[in-house]
């Protein structure tokens with residue numbers, strides 16, 4: 001049973017135009033706890049009708065919200081931030097219930113998610129235009145930055161709060177309004193955020209939540225609407241491509257945070273203990289279900305054995321179980337499909353000669369729980385090399401030279417995050433510059449923070465979230481040319 005000290009955070013309706021409502025079609029979908037497989041709640045199952053209604057409401061709210069001075073919008077966001085933090089424990093419980101991650105990680109995510117609200121409350125007040133020297137003495141040129149307008153957001157289940165706040169907060173901060181479709185698996189955190197936003201004073205229609213399992217229908221309504229001027233998406237590269245195609249019809253701005261295939265490179269001059277610590281954090285957070293998880297571990301030949309020994313020892317200390325149990329460090333995978341996919345990737349490797357030094361199959365564990373696994377004797381023909389694993393599985397590859405490590409690191413269509421451990425300053429510069437990634441962790445396994453720009457290159461996406469750059473994605477530049485001066 002999920003008990004909250006603030007029961008009003010467990011919502012049973014959609015939030016559209018400042019009202020808690022049912023879906024027109026009266027149908028529902030269920031939200032499950034991935035650890036126990038028990039149903040948490042049934043929610044109204046939104047479709048295109050609800051999406052259109054929310055878009056209309058956002059359009060109406062836009063007219064007044066964009067006129068509110070930045071300082072006042074910031075005040076609303078700061079209140080929202082405070083309310084999220086005041087309810088950190090309940091939100092964390094809700095998150096662990098619907099998503100499965102260990103409670104300690106959920107608490108950390110609530111704080112991380114809230115940090116975007118605080119950050120963009122501050123940044124929203126620092127939107128500046130330019131004055132530009134004109135070529136004509138009778139002209140003056142200035143630029144304005146204005147909100148793009150109505151935004152649609154589609155978010156994934158792996159970070160049920162942070163992936164929402166880092167879109168909704170910058171949008172609201174600069175005067176946009178926004179309609180959110182949260183992941184089907186994790187709508188409860190989204191609705192709880194909306195409840196707190198309502199209390200904070202976000203006006204009706206400025207932020208609506210259209211939850212449901214008809215992703216294609218809701219997404220179609222969002223992408224085809226000429227009212228929606230921007231789509232911001234976090235999820236798989238495959239769906240991102242589809243959504244970009246759909247947005248072409250109305251030439252929407254898009255922000256895309258897509259998949260990754262992060263190399264984690266350990267050079268011979270690395271501090272091996274620090275590298276193991278960084279790898280544990282990068283690989284096993286959220287049971288390996290993050291887009292910045294280390295995916296391919298590349299270790300220089302001369303330190304390979306020593307590193308792998310230390311790594312396997314650290315992995316053996318992980319504790320798999322229900323995330324709401326104290327001391328558990330690895331929760332379940334999100335659902336059956338995820339389990340099947342991770343199992344297939346591991347099987348494909350072991351059938352072709354890979355050796356599981358620890359873990360390897362979910363036998364003996366409850367369904368959805370996959371054991372932390374380290375694979376040796378892996379090669380580049382295997383899916384563990386080319387696919388985003390999205391599970392607690394670490395394939396360890398051997399390399400000889402720095403050039404080879406960079407080449408292998410870049411041998412993927414993805415370009416979100418990369419990590420490497422080294423101490424030589426020349427090497428640190430060369431490798432940092434050589435890796436084709438949006439984010440590089442150097443002697444650091446955890447790179448996410450609201451103050452830095454998060455985003456990928458190549459097929460990992462377009463745009464940046466967080467930092468001073470994250471606000472640009474929600475602004476248009478208008479150039480004013482004044483003649484006759």
Ligand code: ADP
Nearest residue numbers: 154155156182183184215216219234235236239
């Ligand atoms: P993941 O593998 O993380 O579930 P997805 O890309 O499948 O990644 O899902 C991310 C988000 O995109 C979720 O909110 C999901 O419901 C939504 N989604 C999935 N398919 C579509 C689609 N065809 N149109 C719009 N949204 C979609």
